[in-house]
Amino acid sequence: MAEEETLTMENEFVGLNFNSVRLAKRFIRTMETLAAKPDKSIWTCSEDRAEAKAIYRMLSNDKLDTDEIMRVHCKQTYKRMAASGKTILKVQDTSSLNYNSQKNVEGLGYFCEQSRGLNIHSCLAVTTEGLTLGLLYQMHYSRKTPKDHTPESEKRKRDFEDKESYRWAKTFIESNEGTPEGVKTITLCDREGDIYEFIDLIAGKGELFLIRITHDRLTVDNKHILDEIRKAKCEGTVQIMVPRDSRKNKKEREATIQIRYKHFEVKRPDDLKKNTSLKPSIGIWVVHALEENPPKGEDPIEWFLMTNEPIEDFNAAFERIKYYTHRWKIERFHFVLKTGCCEIEKNQARSVDVKKILILMYSVIAVFILNLTYLGRILPNLLCDLIFEETEWKVLYCVANKTKEPPKEPYTIAEAVKYIGWLGGPKRAPSDGPPGVKTIWMGLETLHIILTHREYSGSG
Numbered sequence: 001m002a003e004e005e006t007l008t009m010e011n012e013f014v015g016l017n018f019n020s021v022r023l024a025k026r027f028i029r030t031m032e033t034l035a036a037k038p039d040k041s042i043w044t045c046s047e048d049r050a051e052a053k054a055i056y057r058m059l060s061n062d063k064l065d066t067d068e069i070m071r072v073h074c075k076q077t078y079k080r081m082a083a084s085g086k087t088i089l090k091v092q093d094t095s096s097l098n099y100n101s102q103k104n105v106e107g108l109g110y111f112c113e114q115s116r117g118l119n120i121h122s123c124l125a126v127t128t129e130g131l132t133l134g135l136l137y138q139m140h141y142s143r144k145t146p147k148d149h150t151p152e153s154e155k156r157k158r159d160f161e162d163k164e165s166y167r168w169a170k171t172f173i174e175s176n177e178g179t180p181e182g183v184k185t186i187t188l189c190d191r192e193g194d195i196y197e198f199i200d201l202i203a204g205k206g207e208l209f210l211i212r213i214t215h216d217r218l219t220v221d222n223k224h225i226l227d228e229i230r231k232a233k234c235e236g237t238v239q240i241m242v243p244r245d246s247r248k249n250k251k252e253r254e255a256t257i258q259i260r261y262k263h264f265e266v267k268r269p270d271d272l273k274k275n276t277s278l279k280p281s282i283g284i285w286v287v288h289a290l291e292e293n294p295p296k297g298e299d300p301i302e303w304f305l306m307t308n309e310p311i312e313d314f315n316a317a318f319e320r321i322k323y324y325t326h327r328w329k330i331e332r333f334h335f336v337l338k339t340g341c342c343e344i345e346k347n348q349a350r351s352v353d354v355k356k357i358l359i360l361m362y363s364v365i366a367v368f369i370l371n372l373t374y375l376g377r378i379l380p381n382l383l384c385d386l387i388f389e390e391t392e393w394k395v396l397y398c399v400a401n402k403t404k405e406p407p408k409e410p411y412t413i414a415e416a417v418k419y420i421g422w423l424g425g426p427k428r429a430p431s432d433g434p435p436g437v438k439t440i441w442m443g444l445e446t447l448h449i450i451l452t453h454r455e456y457s458g459s460g
Contacts, residue, residue: 008032008389009028009031009032009035010028010032011076012031012072012073012076012364013027013028013031013069013072013073014072014076015072015075016028016068016069016072017068018061018063018064018065018068019063020063023058023061023063023064026054026055026058027058027064027069030055030058030361031361031364031365033045033046033047033051033055034361034362034365035365035368036444036445036448037445037448038341038342038343038362038365038366038369038441039341039342039343039441039445041346041348042055042056059349059354059357059358060354064357066356066357066360069357069360069361069364070135070137070138070360073134073135073364074134074135074136074137074178075178076134077125077133077134077135077136078178078179078180079180080125080133080134081125081133081179081180081183082180082182082183084127084131084133084183086127086128086129087127087128087184087185087186088125088126088127088128088133088183088184088185088186089125089126089127089128089185089186089188089210089323089326090123090124090125090126090136090172090175090176090185090186090187090188091123091124091126091188091189091326091327091329091330092121092122092123092168092171092172092187092188092189092193092330093121093122093189093190093327093330093331093334094119094120094121094167094192095119095120095122095334095337095338096111096112096117096118096119096120097111097117097118097119097120097338097344097345097359098111098115098116098117098345099116099117099118099345099355100114100115100116100117102116102348104350105349105350105351105352105355106350106351106352107351107352107353108142108352108355109142109143109144109352110142110143110144110145110146111142111143113146114146117142117345118140118141118142118352118355118356118359119140119141119142120138120139120140120359121138121139121140121141121167121168121171122135122137122138122171122330122333122363123135123136123137123138123171123172123174123175124136124329124330124333124367126188126326126329126330127378128322128323128326129378130326130329130374130377130378131371131374131375131378131379132329132333132367132370132371132374133371134364134367135363135364135367136174136175136178137171137174137175138359138360138363139167139170139171139174140356140359141164141167156271160197165192165195165198168189168192168193168195168198169195169197169198169201172187172198172201172202172207173201176205176207184208185207185208186208186209186210186307186309186323187202187207187208187209187210187211188209188210188211188323188324188326188327189209189210189211189212189327190211190212190327191211191212191213191214192214193209193211193212194211194212194213194214194215194306196217196268196269196272196278196282197272197275197278199211199282199284199306199308200278200279200282202308203279203282203308204279208307208308208309209306209307209308210305210306210307210309210320210323210324211305211306211307212303212304212305212306212324212327213225213226213286213304213305213306217264217266217267217269218266218267219264219265219266219267220265220266220267220281225264225266225286225304226304228262228264229260229261229262229286229288229304230260230288232260232261232262232288233260234258234259234260235259235260235261235314235317236258236259236314237256237257237258237259237292238256238257238259238318238321239254239255239256239257240254240255240257240321240322240325241253241254241255241325242254242255242301253295255291255294255301256291256292256293257289257290257291257292257301257321258288258289258290258291258292259287259288259289259314259317259318259321260287260288260290260317261285261286261287261288261311261314261317262285262286263283263284263285263286263310263311264283264284264285264286265281265282265283265284266281266282266283266284267280267281268280268281282308283308284306284307284308285306285307285308285309285310285311286304286305286306287303287304287305287306287307287311287317287320287321288302288303288304288305289301289302289303289305289321290302303321303324305320305321305324307320329370329374332370332437333363333366333367333370335437336366336369336370336437336441337359337362337363337366341365341366341369341437341438341441342362342365342366344358344359344362369437369440369441369444370437372387372417372420372440372444373417373435373436373437373440375387375413375417376413376414376416376417376418376434377414377417377434379413380412380413380414381412381413381414382412382413383410383411383412383413384396384410384411384412384413384415384416385410386413387413387416388416390410391451392447392451393407393410393411393416394406394407395447395450395451395454396416396419396420396423396447397411397419399419399423399447399450400418400419400422400423401419417434417435417440418435419443420435420439420440420443420444420447421434421435421439421440421443422443423442423443423444423446423447424438424439424440424441424442424443424444424446425439425442425443
């Protein structure tokens with residue numbers, strides 16, 4: 001992380017150019033307003049009626065360009081990537097936004113059968129320690145009709161560029177353009193990204209991928225890779241933390257994992273033989289992670305991961321597994337955006353174009369919340385003035401510690417996150433773990449209320 005400037009919305013959007021200085025200032029002010037109370041409606045989080053009306057006018061302004069918003073945010077993300085000096089994971093995933101109850105939204109299509117809404121596909125830059133640096137790309141898509149009645153045999157005949165799955169390749173292309181020189185990146189995807197055309201594209205560009213396997217591909221000597229890797233020798237075991245799964249109401253837990261790895265040359269699928277632009281085969285390394293003695297009543301963890309980066313030894317294989325665990329950061333991103341804090345599905349904008357603008361704006365806010373949540377765990381010794389202005393960190397300290405004497409020097413990020421967590425609700429029990437994204441958001445909202453009261457009450 002670069003330490004030369006505070007991570008604020010004003011600094012994040014330096015250089016924003018809508019061909020209107022006034023519009024750029026209003027946009028930054030709006031981002032600050034929405035970030036202070038991300039779960040509230042525009043009317044509720046606005047300072048007064050005049051500000052709310054100004055925000056709605058801004059959202060309907062034709063000069064408000066999402067490409068420009070993304071360009072400037074990506075520029076800052078690239079700066080953070082370069083400053084990290086480390087390998088960066090480019091994590092892709094898709095999520096659906098359900099607006100089925102909003103019947104009068106202009107231009108709204110279907111995100112699945114019978115349900116109106118949008119699919120969003122995003123790419124996050126994440127360090128190998130798990131710190132979210134920012135968005136690299138985001139796209140939206142939906143279907144015009146509830147269901148595509150095209151037979152599967154016909155769908156398979158479509159060019160890759162005409163399929164919904166092309167979003168993985170398009171996102172790779174777009175997110176790869178501004179990568180800082182000297183920064184090593186790895187495209188990281190779940191099983192939906194196991195597409196031959198996609199991995200051919202990445203490998204052809206000389207880039208790296210790490211993708212969870214869904215297809216039991218054939219090798220050039222007609223062997224199935226999953227059968228072969230299961231028969232490979234176990235190279236050792238490791239302990240890993242399995243992230244919490246909020247959808248299945250499962251807590252974070254420790255697991256003992258067996259590791260196997262092997263190199264394969266997988267051949268082009270038969271239904272793509274006519275596509276001579278694709279390589280006839282691609283060399284991949286497969287890592288098999290299998291849990292020993294899972295908890296009673298639970299299926300064992302079993303991951304099959306493929307990469308085009310050579311795996312020379314056990315430590316390298318384990319490193320790929322650790323990398324893959326950071327795919328959950330994009331799950332947390334979607335949680336913050338949809339449910340945990342920003343509640344973007346409750347947005348009542350009456351046109352798809354305005355919804356897309358707000359989705360991007362709240363996506364940046366979600367990144368900020370994620371960044372703060374994990375910064376205290378990953379880089380605990382950074383000083384809190386990287387995130388907070390002087391007034392903010394002094395007030396935060398006084399409120400959290402119930403004292404009128406503010407510190408003279410900024411304290412660490414780890415302490416700041418702890419104090420924010422205290423404001424967010426936990427009882428400060430020794431057994432409390434580090435605060436999660438929802439607690440951080442609630443703590444930030446409390447801090448904002450305190451700062452606002454201080455400003456208008458004239459408190460010292």
